[in-house]
Amino acid sequence: MPSGPRMAACFIDPGEIDVIAPNFKRRLSGVTSTIIQLVPAQARLGARIAVVGPGLPAGLPRLRLRDLWRLWQRPRGGGVRIWHARRNTEMLPGVIMRDLLRMPLKLVFTSAAQRHHKGFTRFLIGRMDRVIATGSGSARYLKVPHTVIMHGIDTAKFRPAADKPAARRAVDLPGAVSDRTRLIGCFGRVRHQKGTDLFVEAMIALLPAHPDWMAVIAGRVTSEHAGFAAGLREKIAGAGLGDRIVLLGEVPDILPWYRAIDLYVAPSRNEGFGLTPLEAMACGVPAVATTAGAYADMIVPGVNGEICATDDGAGLTAAIARVLERGQAIAELGAGALETVRSRFAIEVEAEAVNAVYAGLLRQH
Template sequence: MLPQDLQCQERPTVLHVSRPVDGGVARVVTDLVRAQVAAGLRAVVAAPPGGVLHRDAAAAGAEVVAWPARRAPGPALAGERGRLARLVRRLGPDLVHTHGAKAGLAARLAVRGRIPTVHQPHTWSFESADGTASWPALGCERFTARWADRVLCVSEAERLRGAEAGVPARWAVIRNGVDLDRCAPAYREDAVRRALRRDLPALGDLPPDAPLVVCVGRLCPRKGQLSLLRAWPAVRAVVPDARLVLVGDGPDRELLHAAAPPGVRFAGTARDAVPWYRAADLVVLPSHREGMALAPLEAMACGRPVVVTDVGGARESLPPGAAPHCLVPAADPAALARAVSGLLTRPQLRGALGRRALEHMRAAYDVRHTAAAVLGLYRELLGAACPESRERVSR
């Protein structure tokens, strides 16, 4: 049912502009447009070709248009902004919702506040791992914040980081959620786990009882897999038969392959990570920066304990009392090794943490609640500026 305040025209149009086309952001956009189409909105997704977003958003009921854009700002930005402005004129959206720093920059420059705009950074670009792009990225966020009716953060930690950095935003915080039907413990879990360990790529010869750690994420500096590889020899010193599988692909693929110690396997990109969570004893995400990562939420919804680094909304996402076992400092391989080996050697604690995580996800992280909260934000913005009376972008 479409919220009452959105019924000022038959079918309001929401334009989602996203530069990430894979991973957690693609999943978030897809979940949002599915809920919005079901609620009666016209959802349009503009994103670069490639990745999974075009396909998944179309399957969720969105109209999809190509918006070629590079990952980083540069000389191409003017053309990207111009193409987006033309798309906005043609599509006539009632609200623009941007995802990621590059999409947020280009769209806000194109629209300049003439259409209600929600910017969702997902993670702050100025917190780059090497720091080389931090100041220009922060300058862009500060400058373009004037043209966002709301900056939507996925965790309170992300909002606080933006405010502390001087981003002059009108803030909203809506946590990520997961599809609790798709992400759930398997029926007859032990039998399913044995079957998955036999059938999944990279696990065909894994002993059925070998402790298995899985890391799901894009292979890139931000996700911190190199820290996990540096921690792995210390884990194997305590648990010699443990295995680690990295699920994903990305620019660090060759670097990580070269740095991998014994007991590490690479599975490549997975269309659906749920079978990997179900096969695992423990899921680890050693990120250097996040807003609120989706992979640990999905793993916990499958009843798996996680080890995560204390960045972004990770602390907020854990069940009460889990942090001493599951939360470690970023870029600290020794602490990561202690946490991972500590859980691998304590199966009863792993089981208790997994059950607690599942209850926590069911109580607070249902994607339907996330989507309803986003619709409420749209209602707030569109209620003050009915589509029929608002000025369109004319240049």
């Protein structure tokens, strides 16, 4: 990561807090990214909220783990606090604190999973006071009353490039890149679940007929998936496209890459919600995605991108081809993508809706 001044931890008196957003996972994940983006927006809209746990930036309002014992005391002004969990490892402590330790808490859970929940997860969800689903896909697997609130994007951070050729020159792209070069991006962990192989196969099929385009893949390759990544490199080399399909590995800042690309592809076989198409769309970039996660809730074919079935290599290739065949008219899809995010998926829209769930619970007590 780039070096810079370290921010001081912003510890909050528990008496001033109505809502706690726990994060009990050290490694950065989609859930962690959601908390990092959402909590400041919720605070700006009036929520008295703080995070607790590892793996979060120091600048967020936070509680120390040792302050959790003070949750027996009600916040100033009386009432209860809300414990907003997003994983089993956060629901369980909430249940223990409320039901066994008799702390004055109400429990909220956000579910992004698009699968049948196991018995223990169903038990924990059944103990929640309110449940939020992040999209129509995750809502289908909930057996309890719930509210659908889709994730949002910080549109002040994710915004279009003022000068696309300059944005391309600003990134460290291997090989010769001219102002005519156009980029297709696929960002995220490189593994089978994310469909990186489907993207590579689509690029091998399409790029020979589109000489001004090249593809960039950015994302971590863990030791467990090193063989998978090596196989992709062999396929690319075998197709003679080593200079046009580039695996960058993990980059320190993905934002410049979103601004540099002209088309984003999310080929996932399985996803929780999936923020990357929204991040691209907020930068004025159309997206092609599978129906994994909440992608089908974001993308309107022919308006801001294209959709295809999951685990369908031919369908993905055809969807990308439909966009490439638009030529310069791809810019119209980019404008549609930007409008979609700003009207429906701005982080403030999500923050306001989640805060309304909190307000409903707090009014009851």
